[in-house]
Amino acid sequence: MDFAKPLPTYLVKRYHGWKATTYSENQFWYRRLADEGQRPRAMVISCCDSRVHVTSIFGADQGEFFIHRNIANLVPPYAPDGDHHGTSAAIEYAVTVLKVAHLIVLGHSQCGGVQGCIDMCKGQAPQLEAKESFVGRWMDILKPKFDLVVDIEDSTEQARQFERQTVVASLENLMTFPFVSSSVEEGALSLHGLWTDIGEGGLECFDPHQKKFVPV
Numbered sequence: 001m002d003f004a005k006p007l008p009t010y011l012v013k014r015y016h017g018w019k020a021t022t023y024s025e026n027q028f029w030y031r032r033l034a035d036e037g038q039r040p041r042a043m044v045i046s047c048c049d050s051r052v053h054v055t056s057i058f059g060a061d062q063g064e065f066f067i068h069r070n071i072a073n074l075v076p077p078y079a080p081d082g083d084h085h086g087t088s089a090a091i092e093y094a095v096t097v098l099k100v101a102h103l104i105v106l107g108h109s110q111c112g113g114v115q116g117c118i119d120m121c122k123g124q125a126p127q128l129e130a131k132e133s134f135v136g137r138w139m140d141i142l143k144p145k146f147d148l149v150v151d152i153e154d155s156t157e158q159a160r161q162f163e164r165q166t167v168v169a170s171l172e173n174l175m176t177f178p179f180v181s182s183s184v185e186e187g188a189l190s191l192h193g194l195w196t197d198i199g200e201g202g203l204e205c206f207d208p209h210q211k212k213f214v215p216v
């Protein structure tokens, strides 16, 4: 199999630039992280979208966040069925081994995965409904929440509200994991739901009592 090609030149240049500046200025810190292991205080679950810059938003350095990214920042329900569950594996490791104190789900505006789910719910995306569509089957996690936004006429507003529902669905599904719910009950772990507006740089936090998102 000849699938591996040389790394693009621009990446090679950027790497050497990083090694000569950021790394060299923080060598001690990198070595300490390597020797002592990671002790992140928080896990973040965000979308794969390249515009969601988790570490930049929170000014986080290496070693601070345990980050998992997937399409539309979704957490599936707890399903110990022996299958391959990448998201669930990351959550299990963060909560039971790293013992993070905070678990943050970060949704975002203009989410392509959410738009795909809307199209699917409106019967406009047969390609996503195919059994072979990994994206479609992944977005099935969100489908039950469409009822909450189905009556919103403005399509942009509908998408923004549905994006916020990815966060709520993930928080609800997180609590179906026994090791998450027990850590939350013990007070060792707290869950946080956030949604960021990419164009505006805005950040909203889900208030579970008011059941709505409020600006941070």
Ligand SMILES: [Zn+2]
Binding pocket: 047, 048, 049, 071, 072, 073, 108, 110, 111, 112, 113, 114
């Ligand atoms: Zn997204």
